[in-house]
Amino acid sequence: MSDAQVIIADDHPLFRTALKQAVYECIPDAAIIEAESFNELLANIETQPSLEIVFLDLHMPGNDGFTGLTQLRNNHPDLTVIMVSSDERTDVMRKAINFGAAAFIPKSVNLATIASAVDSVLNGETWLPDDIEKLPDDEQAQKNKQLAKQLAHLTPQQYNVLSLIADGQLNKQIAGILNIKENTVKKHVSAILLQLGVNNRTLAGIAYQQLTLNPPQHDVL
Structure with a gap:
């Protein structure tokens, strides 16, 4: 994926810059587009059909929680969606994966960790912080996965x-x-x-x- 098409949807310029640096660590030749709102993200997806990876801020203009994630999974199932946020609640991170995200990257982690997460996703894996990844699924997680499947259909x-x-x-x-x-x-x-x-x-x-x-x-x- 040396020439991957990537879009970073986040309304904070500093974090977009950090994400770009991390992506370039893993994909030196990546073509990166930026979006400041969910509507801008959707417009770019429509005009850039070759996009492969989306970094989606959990709380940004036009995206209410996981509505943006499930909309992308429904309308554009071939896109890989990586959630990013300063919201580091355990249940929120796990919910992102259950609703179809390939990873949830907290904004507090360093560039090396972001790059490691991106690398894991490129290898076809899902990624969560180590302490979250080890937690077993509960009944609510199973319900979330079921709802995600229903919405995808x-x-x-x-x-x-x-x-x-x-x-x-x-x-x-x-x-x-x-x-x-x-x-x-x-x-x-x-x-x-x-x-x-x-x-x-x-x-x-x-x-x-x-x-x-x-x-x-x-x-x-």
């Missing part, structure tokens, strides 16, 4: 409909936002309920809201 349009359901939008409103017929929305909702194994839109919205995450008070980088 939704079509991109169904995923969009689900996110709007979780936002409290009615079918008519969703139709207007997505510029589709209300009857089409109803069909999407039926398919979503079937895939998630729930019998009403309220429960579907609750399932999606499990992806959201409040940033810790100290998250300033």
Whole structure:
């Protein structure tokens, strides 16, 4: 992967610079693009189909917790997503892996550790800090993995409909936002309920809201 296409999505310029240095340690000829918001990331993905690796900040404009990760896994399953954050809660790190991230890199680690994490991902492995990696899965982790699989099987349009359901939008409103017929929305909702194994839109919205995450008070980088 000597000429890998990489995008770093983080709203903090200093950390983007640090990540670039770490990537160049592992992939000297990498082509690196930067994005300051999740919408900018999506725009770059659409115009750069050769992108292979995404570094995604857990708490950045347009990305609410794991909603960005699962959207990328749903819409662009071939992309390798590496989560980065100063949010170093154990359950958050493990949840990232359960929802499909290839790695979770805390922003407090040094450049050598970041480079090691990237190298592990390039070798097809998942990466977490050593003390987190050794913890066994619990019942919630299994539920998260199951939800991730269910979300991955939704079509991109169904995923969009689900996110709007979780936002409290009615079918008519969703139709207007997505510029589709209300009857089409109803069909999407039926398919979503079937895939998630729930019998009403309220429960579907609750399932999606499990992806959201409040940033810790100290998250300033």
